[in-house]
Amino acid sequence: MAIRRRKFESIGNTGFSTNSAQTEGGRLTNKDGSINLRKTGRPFWERISMYHTILAMHPLKFLLIVFLFYTTLNVFFATIYIIIGVENLKGIIPNDDILTNFQQAFFFSSQTLTTVGYGHISPSGLWANIVASLESFIGILAFALVTGILYGRFSRPKAYIQFSHNMIIAPFKGITALMVRMATYKNNHLTDVEAAVNIAMHVEENGARIRKFFPLELELKRINSMALSWTLVHPINEDSPLYGMTEQELLDADLEVLYFINAFDDHFSNVVKQRTSYTGKELVFGAKFLPMFHRSEDNSTTILDLSKINAYEKAELPEMVISSVNA
């Protein structure tokens, strides 16, 4: 069934191509807010930002890479000490077994790289000293970079926003509205929170099925402080591109709704941003969110129950505005 597109002007400022339905694949934005995109045409190393790659990496993977890097450096320097001659590492008992020698050189190397320098093994002679001097120098710089990154990862500003799993079409002031609920799920507090919403829908134009973007206006697009939860409400009134569409039409449109959140976090002293997207599969037609906070027993504080972020109950929708095809 074709979708009756009316008067609304599509927008071009989404960063996605307006006539990209033929050329783009899959959903636009992944659930975690990342863009569903691959880049080619330049060599791998030019396409990779070390910083972005490392900050996006899983913590265990990061630690593993650092550990491998540490081991590799030690193997490298141990080899050099073996080449120079293990007899130049005072305290090592030279052995016929090259593996035993290598092992001792390896541990001397690790003591130098980390600047522990117990000293029961110590370099002697010009070359062993030069290499050991270089290795401790490199060790300091390398560990500095690694530990900078470690702290950079730890202190990286994040919004820690949890979105409801579903977006719902709910009754709202006599009409209906498209709603999504969100809350911060950690002991962080966001101020000056702003939200922007765009919808991507497939429409038929001149016989071709193309994707168009429309902004979805929010009843409230900025709050001073996100103390409790915040329900993002897009009223489906005459100014909405969703006005008059049935549930089936919505699903046929292969829609994707993009949410952009922008806020300030006191502890990071920085702006934090989070994105997410919903497709038609995540749309619930005719429901309303249940409250997710209540008063504490001693009446001294408010309790926000995060497990209820997606809690909703079925709700009758006003008939004339959006009629479910199943109704």
Place this chain on the structure above:
Amino acid sequence: MAIRRRKFESIGNTGFSTNSAQTEGGRLTNKDGSINLRKTGRPFWERISMYHTILAMHPLKFLLIVFLFYTTLNVFFATIYIIIGVENLKGIIPNDDILTNFQQAFFFSSQTLTTVGYGHISPSGLWANIVASLESFIGILAFALVTGILYGRFSRPKAYIQFSHNMIIAPFKGITALMVRMATYKNNHLTDVEAAVNIAMHVEENGARIRKFFPLELELKRINSMALSWTLVHPINEDSPLYGMTEQELLDADLEVLYFINAFDDHFSNVVKQRTSYTGKELVFGAKFLPMFHRSEDNSTTILDLSKINAYEKAELPEMVISSVNA
């Protein structure tokens, strides 16, 4: 006594629910600007941001935790050295008393973790060397994280604003105004300072007592530079939701006034924000702030006396605008 609410539209962008009087407990915002809220519904570790927890921690508690962490790591590694066999730590005199052995292993561990590595004790054999090599590696990373946090805490942008303990209703240009005074109490200097004020009041609507929010307009909501003190003045004119209310009505409304300050600090090179709130108990009816700065004796500079931030004297209010029920 019921409060006569007039034409004012309440606002929904405070981050608190507009009909939350039934579900919220206690005051909304604590005196120090934190939100009076508890979160549940997700496991503890998911609800906790290490970064926020650590940055908000008392300095001594932070140092204690770091110290316990250091001790625990040493106990852990000492145990491993004991398991491997204390005879693999050259320089230790193996003892029949396991405690003495453990003690020596513990100190060897601490010398390794901190990379002091005196060397009077040193690892020998494959496994002791592997563990020591790992320990110094872990030591560097762990201390890097701790020291990053230490500096992060030290350099965290803060506004260092002191607010007057009371908010007062003072005579102002023939009418009255709600005033609060603030100043930076450290040798910091804020520029581009902005203030926003919201009031939460309980009103009766359809027989139910609910809480509503209203913005309070300031006579001046932005200053270039907060050199001296700044008195935040909300004129209680016909555009004010407080217009025409008596002292008793104000107290009955169970009000809470929320102040949001936003500024830039040159030394932090960052935005700083501070929040506070006042309840009816902190409201003084009929008073005016006394000056808190004066010229230095040699006339070369201005002196700001922070002990006078809350200094006020009783003052007659214009009768027709707000009449105290006691008057």
Place this chain on the structure above:
Amino acid sequence: MAIRRRKFESIGNTGFSTNSAQTEGGRLTNKDGSINLRKTGRPFWERISMYHTILAMHPLKFLLIVFLFYTTLNVFFATIYIIIGVENLKGIIPNDDILTNFQQAFFFSSQTLTTVGYGHISPSGLWANIVASLESFIGILAFALVTGILYGRFSRPKAYIQFSHNMIIAPFKGITALMVRMATYKNNHLTDVEAAVNIAMHVEENGARIRKFFPLELELKRINSMALSWTLVHPINEDSPLYGMTEQELLDADLEVLYFINAFDDHFSNVVKQRTSYTGKELVFGAKFLPMFHRSEDNSTTILDLSKINAYEKAELPEMVISSVNA
């Protein structure tokens, strides 16, 4: 001679009191942009932000303090080692001369604090080991803080703007204008540069001499990129509070002009701000700035001569607009 103040509304958003002429001393803003202010009324330690104090400190003073801190820590720990008994520091030859003992304990302490740990001296016995273990722990944390501060000082965003020593009243498009010239004097490049200007003047009101503030509109208050120099031009037209004032009136007004610059620096990836102020003594009446840049000999680039930032020549002013009392 009294100053004829006309229609202009003074502003209150300068951060200085509008009726502060009686209570403030000296100039408002120092030449380097700091506020001429002293704070009292709270204990010294509460009034001091360590961060602000340390970042504003002269580099040599900072290094000296760090060095004294290092020495003091070593003296402290050396004393403890002496108390525990110097015989617990293996490698030290206990001496009847307590100074020699202390000296050796001091150097052992410094080797522990910096984690050099040569090991020719090493702790033995429970207490010496505990203290050494603690000292290396403290050493790492203390040096981490110091080095964080060192880098924080080094990388602190600064605008590096040089202002002309004088502000001048110059002929400008048939009328006159108040001009100040500025340029970045380092190899930094500012983008999105904004300027705001306020003037503080003393006027007579109801027989009392009070200070009032007025904004001075700039012909251009924002530039995309401060590539060369930028002359801040306030046209003295009918909208200017300076309109019609003679040189003598200007001097009698005991004026102070405050300049606020706000920009973005690519390398710091941060906003930078700089302030300065000019008093009547720095005002030159009837002059114009000489160009301070020229083409390079090979015509490939432009040369900005910073020594000419204040270069001006005498210039005739249009008579009717501002007439010098000397003319």
Place this chain on the structure above:
Amino acid sequence: MAIRRRKFESIGNTGFSTNSAQTEGGRLTNKDGSINLRKTGRPFWERISMYHTILAMHPLKFLLIVFLFYTTLNVFFATIYIIIGVENLKGIIPNDDILTNFQQAFFFSSQTLTTVGYGHISPSGLWANIVASLESFIGILAFALVTGILYGRFSRPKAYIQFSHNMIIAPFKGITALMVRMATYKNNHLTDVEAAVNIAMHVEENGARIRKFFPLELELKRINSMALSWTLVHPINEDSPLYGMTEQELLDADLEVLYFINAFDDHFSNVVKQRTSYTGKELVFGAKFLPMFHRSEDNSTTILDLSKINAYEKAELPEMVISSVNA
């Protein structure tokens, strides 16, 4: 051939002088966005910001300088140890050959500076101990600064935007438009991307050839998210300063078009900016960009081919709007 300049007002907020054609040399902005400018008139050290110099330095040059600095410090301290007397370094076998002594003092110095402190060489006597204590102190601070810079370089926010090599005049909605294409070439993602464009053209005014600046309006100057590529489109309609100009006139104008990009990067949690400029030599008359993205084979994602950023094909231009002199 003279250029017919019409109604357009030139702008002065470019940071370049409006009448600088006589005094400026070469192009204004280099291809990498840096300003083509040299500064004189202050001593070298006052004109150099260490921070800016170091951050802009090539990585290898930076490492080389750090290494030289390390070596120089070691030479310096080795010399001092030699002066104090090599016999005060226990563990060194004093030698008649001063070079051998120096060599050993050098390596002892490097072991102290890096705090490796093997201890097979150790200071003895007051002065050697004082110097070694100082050296380890200096070592920690110096390496802290270096490693801070190393991480500062690594984590410095950059936009990683690739611009098309050419700017093209393309057919656009019945008229023509000046287009440039850009995309991020790394695994970074920019949000809230804004673009501003200025053109510098030489015009004849009162017989003199001077340079003027005009803004070029973009059809779209802000996008929420730069997911794919973004083509910056300046429509050459009646509001454009380029309206009605022939290809030859454009070339004669010795034009330079300046592009300013401003965005936010999630991983850096910071604003990033990038600039570039195009001269007439980089202008292609009558062309259109070819698509640079396509659907992946499994239809699950979109592929952006960076090698096609400058891919264009010849295109007929509407005749009446801009007519190529060759056509």
